[in-house]
Amino acid sequence: MDNHCVGCHGPKKAKGSIRLDHLDSRISQGLDFETWNEIYDQLAQREMPPEDAKHQPDEAQRASIISWLGKELEKARSSPRGRHLLGQFSFGNQVDHDALFSGEIKELPFSPPRLWRMNPNIYDRTKKRIFKDHWMELRKARQPFSLEQRPGINDYSEGLFADSATLETLLLNARGIVEHQLNRDIPLIFRTILESDGPPTPEQAEAAVRFQFKTLVLRPPSAKELARYRDYFLQSIKESGGDVRAGLEVCLKAIALNPEAVYRMELGLGLRDDHGRTILSDNELAFAIAFSLTDDPPDQTLWSAARSGNLGNPEQIQAQLERILRNPKIAKPKLLRFFREFFGYHRAPRVFKDAKRFKNYDWGIVANQLVHEADLLVLHTLKQDRDVLRQLITTEKYFVGHIGLEADPKNLEQRLIALRRLYDYWKEKPWKKLEYELEAKVRTEIERLHPYFEVQPMKHRMSGGLIKDYMPYLTICYENGLRPMLAQFILMEGERERNLTSAHDQRFFLSAYNLSVDQFDCPIEQPFELNKEQRVGLLTHPSWLIAHSKNTDTNPITRGKWIRERLLAGHVPDVPITVDAVVPEDPHKTLRERFRATRQQECWRCHKKMNPLGMTFEAYDDFGRFRTIDKASGKPIDSRGLLDSTGVASLDGKVQNAVELMKRLGQSDRVRQSFIRHAFRYWMGRNEMLSDSATLIAADEAYVKSGGSFQAMLVSLLSSDSFIFRKGRAKQ
């Protein structure tokens, strides 16, 4: 390195702001891991030393340093520091893609035994089961398990801890929960205990412990736990001078803080096989299965299977998984959440937009509706369950202004009729002068127009303000002979959040799709073809484009990075600390032209992986609107791009625009496999290791053989060895 590297990357010169003379040589302990890794990549890909360097190492030298460095990095990967780094989602793609899917790795897959901190969504459901409709108490019980909100998948078992902040919130919540249980919504066993004279019998005490365990630890207590907590309960009564309520209170609180209410156990407490692996115990499997698809504890059927030992092999596990997947009554929020975290379109409302730019009071409402429509697209595609990934990337059909997947067409027709009658009632009346409160007489007349207006929430919310919001949009629609968007109208409970009631909102919202409010005839049958030359799939959906933009500009780098990392399983290093990553302002240049700065040698190294992909999306502005002219400079948009260094020769090549890029990506095996790697990470809660190769290959085959069924792929993943076996790490 002194001979070939430090000359340009040392004390005298530090090209690309990289210094190699300062590196820690304790590579195998994971020190300076990122940089050593980068060096390895550069050497292996022959990027360094550069072609025009004076002294090139000869082949033997190069091979030897690559081999040595490779071995050191292998050791680094299993060092604590290395494991921590590699355990992070952003490092997932470091595992060699081709190796993973080569079929040459014969090791039997497993996961390391672990404690996995409670998922906040599961806690929310637990809270809801306790507080039910007492929404004030529900709101006060805050979320103790905070998850980072970084892009990508955040619920990894590695690196999630319960600490002081968690405990303080848990304690506050525990007090509230127990107060509710003992004063407001009192379960029978607690009531019995509180109403008897004197202390409870041991059986009663045990019943109380059992109840609370099931409520908060989501499983029955073991015999040992039962005895311990029962004795604790009875002892506390004695210590408080015979105060049964006080004793009960403290015991119930303790159960709420039990470490197993905080960490899921996935230690592999079942039988050992001949390869040093242990299978998850029946209990552990029941939880693992339940929490993989739902936010609820195992249901009766699952518990029965566990208790009767009918959960021990992949076929039995698959049966349970398929049962849950097929049952529409079982809520499976984990599925939609995966797609949200993978695509990231749900982050759109977080991107701050200056209200001045679109005369809107509450940007969140428009953004939320856009996200909702992306959700609908995902859910619809999942329901069809055919060619899922390609559909999501290349579909020409979208949902706009639609009320939801469960909507019955007859129902929709009725709503349209109701709206028309509302419009006809008001059109000749001075609705612009309405006060907030409607007169009782007027209310009655409206209720008579159509049964929908008698429905409670509608009745409650009908106001002058609402009419003043509805009428401008309805006028535009009916005067132009258009069907209005039904999503915009509060007709039933629970739809309020997504509604764009003001005309400003609707105009703006539609413009995100390049639709015009006085021309858009909202189809009843959705999804419908929007404009196949301009938009295909989720990556040209306004919500995705907005989520991957800045406040006032597009962000081709983020967009390009997304494709490189999520669809091509590539890796882009972080911005070097010394770089001030700011795009120069210039009113006469397009953003693409202003990005010329990244073409400098030290920048292009990384930017070549992102820019040529992201620039294709320049055809869409930071609100997701398709455009051919750049507003700021007046110049035409150049949306040509390049797929390059994907690792697949047939995938590489120029593209004219984003639509072409999407179609090319939609057909690619590598893209499909990258998608499956990400699904693996989400459902396993960790990055893949080389030893997971068989699992990934099987999941890929399941997907392909079933014609692109996401469910089939998922069932394969969740009954794989990686999912059900545990094997300890080698001791250091």
Added chain:
Amino acid sequence: MNSQSTSRRAFLKHFSFGSGGALLSPLLGQLAAAADGITGAFPQRFVFLVKSSGLTPKAITPELLRGKKATGSAPLRVSLKGITLPDSLRALESFKDQLAIVQGFSGKMCLAGHTSYFGAMGVHASPSETSSGRPLRATIDTRLSSQHSSPFGHVGLALRGRAVGGAGDPIPQGTLYPGLSALAPGRELPYQASPDQAFDQLFGSAIGSKKGRKRYDLETGMLDFLSDDIKQLRKKVPSAEQDKLNHYLLAFEDLQERRKKLLTMSKAIRDGAPKLTEKFSSQLGIDRLASHFELAASCLITGLSNGVTIRMDNLEHVYTGLGLTEQNVHAIGHGTGSNGKSAEECRDVIRSYHISLMASLAEKLRSIPEGNGTMLDNTMIVYLSDAGEAHHGALHEWPFLIVGGCGGRLTLPGNYLRMPDYGQSGHGTIGNLYTSFLNAYGDPIDHFGDPDFSLEREGLPQRGPISSLIA
């Protein structure tokens, strides 16, 4: 735990004072400081009082100074000596030399409208009126008070919670989250709405009903019981994963540490705690607010906390206790009068009431000697609104009232200050104001809060403290 509090604890253990309990804390502080060789260095105290519906700039400006603006790029600064305070600030007359009226800082990086949520004290935008979003950083109140550790850290007390609730919401009980203060990014400060529960939580270790004491002791035992549970579980878990349980165990041990610390302060607590009257469990707003102020005073005097934020009201609140029975704060903010008074007059009534509470707190602190002066010398009480300068604040200016000596760190006490207008050279944002506070109190931060991008684009960058505010 810094050396000051260790010696404080040592003194508490070995000294016994008679009935001069109220003198306990500051006297000990002085003794402790002397023992440590530091003179005049007392832990600084911070109280933030946050009202809803805006704080009207005109109403807190003395008649003589109405309409007066800054000239050039320097702020307008006028001593309050000899100047008549506006009507609603009359209760602060005797505190004039330690009163600062601070006007003209903008906060346009925050959410304008009914409330800025974490913006008012955290200087960043929130998603929308109905969503406080995630706090991006520790807010100024907790950040200032966290400089010196105290058993309870920063305390939040609230009459009402989030600015916008449901019309006709009953008075809240128990813990709530108004979306105003944060301890760290993503970590909101919980507030206590029930004065009696707050009393139990804060003073229950040493005082209060027998039942409260019993509950407290039982909870201490529970923490030990659970620590044992965790240790047992830890044995079964592979070493690579034990860290996770260790974190959880440490959390219990920290909590126990804090509770033990409280035990050593029991005499100070007993002497400094407020008297638990029926007001503490009253459902009447003015009783609860008065109780919160008493709790705040006692927290500071006993040293249980160095920082308190009080959420004074919200838009749903109806000040029946002040004779304003017909309209809530929201309606008044929109210009509807109540009980024969115009909207402006109603706002005056509410503001005067708040100021009188502020004055009585200041009075309590002023009555306790500390060093060569009083506790008030080393306290900063800030009064502001989470909606800025109006019911629907536009946030081009954001009024503040500050009472207290501020430990001599700021040049503000005793002055009226108005910054140059928004968009003029020399203008500052609340980010600059808070940065000045932090720097004045020894936290040399570059800049606190998000910048105002519009100002930056117009070539008016605002970073850093304003040196003329710092002593």
